[in-house]
Amino acid sequence: MTNVGYSAQTLRVLVVEDEPYTREELTEFLADTAEVSEILAAESGEAAVRLLGGGAFDAVFLDISMPGLDGMDVARVISMLSTPPAIVFVTASDSHAIEAFGIGAVDYLLKPIRPERLAESVARIARLRRATTEAPPADELAVVQIEHSRRTIFVRRDDIQFAEAHGDYVRLHTADGTHLIRLSLSYLEDVWAPAGFVRVHRGYLVAVGWVHDLRVTSSAGLVACTPAGDVPVSRRHARGLKERLIEAARNGQLGRAAK
Known part of the structure; x- marks a missing residue:
């Protein structure tokens, strides 16, 4: 699924969710945000790893509880990439929050997903990406x-x-x-x-x-x-x-x- 108006400042996003309804809902919410230009979806951790190996993403919205490779397993694979995308965990429980931020997650969203909360995560990822791609000096505002x-x-x-x-x-x-x-x-x-x-x-x-x-x-x-x-x-x-x-x-x- 692709939004029109792609630019260098928009995001390529991967959604990883084994529940079809939640996967579709999350994809639709993301499609409504101006910062997102392209969305791919994976129904399992294994499918996500295959997609991650086939191209670069700016962000991954990742369910934690999945059969087979769960979200934490996928996050560890992501951390080994040369240019890892931002990780946002999407889950029904806050019990993994500490471990998630320890892995380096940008955000942690609880189900049911609220569009305004999701928009906050996307905006934060976009800001971080701009800060990286525009390469401000390490001592900016020192x-x-x-x-x-x-x-x-x-x-x-x-x-x-x-x-x-x-x-x-x-x-x-x-x-x-x-x-x-x-x-x-x-x-x-x-x-x-x-x-x-x-x-x-x-x-x-x-x-x-x-x-x-x-x-x-x-x-x-x-x-x-x-x-x-x-x-x-x-x-x-x-x-x-x-x-x-x-x-x-x-x-x-x-x-x-x-x-």
Whole structure:
């Protein structure tokens, strides 16, 4: 199935689902998204591996529970490809979420599939693909230039402890204060991910190296504590943040405030 209007910025997608109704529904939802140009479908893990060996894909929407090769098996095959596509798991249970993100999944969708939730995944994949194909410099926005009425302020990315969505702007929090910049939080999430910034809430990114502890409060629930202030952590992102903090601690990447 192919959408008209193919361009270099659209996505070639593989759907892997053993249930015919869900496979057809997912294919139809994807066909309605502007970012997707071509969709192939596989009814099993074995069929998916054959298709993956025959051509490149930008994304694979992958059921986990399938007879024979299940979704996790297929994901491990994908991880060995020279240019692996983005993986989005589509499943009826959240019990595999930790393992899925450990494999490197971009997203994890629960059945029944909601079109708006699927559209979020597609948009994220498209952003990641643009960031890769347009090849921004590895140090892009290592220094943020902020224009005021009669002066320009330069803020080092490494001094930014967390970023907060603020309407059409993002508020950057440092030890010396805050600064507003007209960028989207999603863009900063993609560009700054290699520098250790992670999404912890719909409206917040935090620099893992600046987090000195996690705390449960009566007003905000779980928060990540940084010298510049406390950052709310949503339930959806809590486990992922904890895993990143453990990894950073093992690698000696925590404790910037003490250095």
